[in-house]
Amino acid sequence: MQKEQICFTLNGETIEVYTDPTISLLRLLRDELGLTGTKEGCGEGECGACTVILDGMAVNSCLVPAGKAKNRSVLTIESLAKGDKYHPLQEAFVEKGAVQCGFCSPGMIMSAYALLQESSEPTSIEIRTAISGNLCRCSGYKQIEEAVLSAAEKLKNRGESG
Amino acid sequence: MSYQVVSNLEQVLSALKNRGENSRIIAGGTDLFLEKLPEKLLDISALAEALVIEERGGTMLIGAAVTHARAVASPLLAKKVKALTEACAQVGSPQVRNLGTLGGNVINAAPAADAAVALAALGAKAELIHYSGNTRTVEIEELYAGFNCSAIDSCQELLLRFVVNSSDSGSGSAFARLAARKSLALPLANAAAWLRVEHNCLQEVRLVVAPVKPAPTRLFKTESLLVGRPLIAESWREAAGAAMDEVEVRGSLLRCSADYRRHLIGVLVGRVLETAAGRALTAKGEA
Numbered sequence A: 001m002q003k004e005q006i007c008f009t010l011n012g013e014t015i016e017v018y019t020d021p022t023i024s025l026l027r028l029l030r031d032e033l034g035l036t037g038t039k040e041g042c043g044e045g046e047c048g049a050c051t052v053i054l055d056g057m058a059v060n061s062c063l064v065p066a067g068k069a070k071n072r073s074v075l076t077i078e079s080l081a082k083g084d085k086y087h088p089l090q091e092a093f094v095e096k097g098a099v100q101c102g103f104c105s106p107g108m109i110m111s112a113y114a115l116l117q118e119s120s121e122p123t124s125i126e127i128r129t130a131i132s133g134n135l136c137r138c139s140g141y142k143q144i145e146e147a148v149l150s151a152a153e154k155l156k157n158r159g160e161s162g
Numbered sequence B: 001m002s003y004q005v006v007s008n009l010e011q012v013l014s015a016l017k018n019r020g021e022n023s024r025i026i027a028g029g030t031d032l033f034l035e036k037l038p039e040k041l042l043d044i045s046a047l048a049e050a051l052v053i054e055e056r057g058g059t060m061l062i063g064a065a066v067t068h069a070r071a072v073a074s075p076l077l078a079k080k081v082k083a084l085t086e087a088c089a090q091v092g093s094p095q096v097r098n099l100g101t102l103g104g105n106v107i108n109a110a111p112a113a114d115a116a117v118a119l120a121a122l123g124a125k126a127e128l129i130h131y132s133g134n135t136r137t138v139e140i141e142e143l144y145a146g147f148n149c150s151a152i153d154s155c156q157e158l159l160l161r162f163v164v165n166s167s168d169s170g171s172g173s174a175f176a177r178l179a180a181r182k183s184l185a186l187p188l189a190n191a192a193a194w195l196r197v198e199h200n201c202l203q204e205v206r207l208v209v210a211p212v213k214p215a216p217t218r219l220f221k222t223e224s225l226l227v228g229r230p231l232i233a234e235s236w237r238e239a240a241g242a243a244m245d246e247v248e249v250r251g252s253l254l255r256c257s258a259d260y261r262r263h264l265i266g267v268l269v270g271r272v273l274e275t276a277a278g279r280a281l282t283a284k285g286e287a
Ligand SMILES: Cc1cc2nc3c(=O)[nH]c(=O)nc-3n(C[C@H](O)[C@H](O)[C@H](O)COP(=O)(O)OP(=O)(O)OC[C@H]3O[C@@H](n4cnc5c(N)ncnc54)[C@H](O)[C@@H]3O)c2cc1C
Pocket: A044, A045, A046, B024, B025, B026, B027, B028, B029, B030, B031, B032, B033, B044, B064, B065, B090, B091, B092, B093, B096, B099, B100, B101, B102, B103, B104, B105, B106, B107, B108, B112, B113, B114, B115, B152, B154, B157, B158, B159, B160, B184, B185, B186, B187
């Protein structure tokens, strides 16, 4: 397997990795960079557990060849908390009971994060559309929708945008 | 293994030429990445020439590397080729729409690929460039060699963009599908229509449904029955019946029976015709 140098921005920091460019971004993040917050559910685009933000857009990292990240910017769930201060989305997920087993939560939160970057006062329908590529086998989605609404309010009150 | 992100056309053509059979074009990767990968991949998702969305002298140019998400977000496409906007909006999930492209949707050659069905109804043509420099323009249907099998060799030829005639006044289009769920489910059937209206009657109709044949399937008989008809509910009902008679569908154990699919195609045909006709009238009003 031939390896290549891949330079990209990961959670705000420029990094360079030496890897097989045809492994998935998910494998690169979890196995080579030790960022295990991003989960693997299905490995084929069907569940959203692996959702990360690529140049501002939510994508399934299991479908993205590592080589595609070259010179681009990737945000994972690890980028959200600042020190021991959680992101409003993370707080809201806990407060609203939107986390049960927690396996879908990183992906769910990254999809919601992408939405909140676009619209600071999302409607219910926008939230449902934004998380329509993320499966949760535990919660029933209602609490997740409420958590995203609540996070949007928190962000507005704090005058931040994501 | 090598992975090259290409940014201009010359780079693509020379890479295809020099690297021979084991290098293949990849766009969003949402289909290809799940298959066995070739040795070398040429990523065209940032190829400027394949990212255009513009209207030039009565023709819409739509790049093959345009993602479903970008297509959905384009006001120009919504105004001129609404069926495509509607089709792209229903593909997979937001994450898949952010990666998957129009060109990939067609070249992957799934029989009921949503964007492909809309493009066929819109009468889109595909512009291809071979690594030798030869270019050709073909109908969407000509890009299919069989079920899930493209007539295009993506190790030799690039699908650059689609061209759609957008000069007809009083025309409208629509797309509809039914799937087991609203997202993350492939359609049981889909349908798209493009039509042109004059004096409150149908002058021209293109009606496409899938999955019927390997490629998006034109319903020529039903189309000819519609020409000259008034824009009333009875026309759509008759067309639905005619479409059900015209299609030869297969059932699948996984998705639905042939009877159900035939019925569904009838329902979808009625819906897209009615919606497209409404849009054609609105377009006339605005012109
Ligand atoms: C979870 C999931 C859900 C999905 N749901 C739907 C759905 O609802 N409806 C639907 O229609 N599809 C669906 N798809 C399929 C897929 O997302 C689309 O077909 C998508 O448009 C493919 O585009 P791509 O850019 O990702 O193609 P790629 O995977 O990059 O390429 C597909 C094929 O086309 C070739 N190719 C790509 N671009 C070019 C070009 N410009 N020139 C020459 N060859 C080229 C490649 O070599 C490859 O053979 C789904 C996929 C997943 C994973």
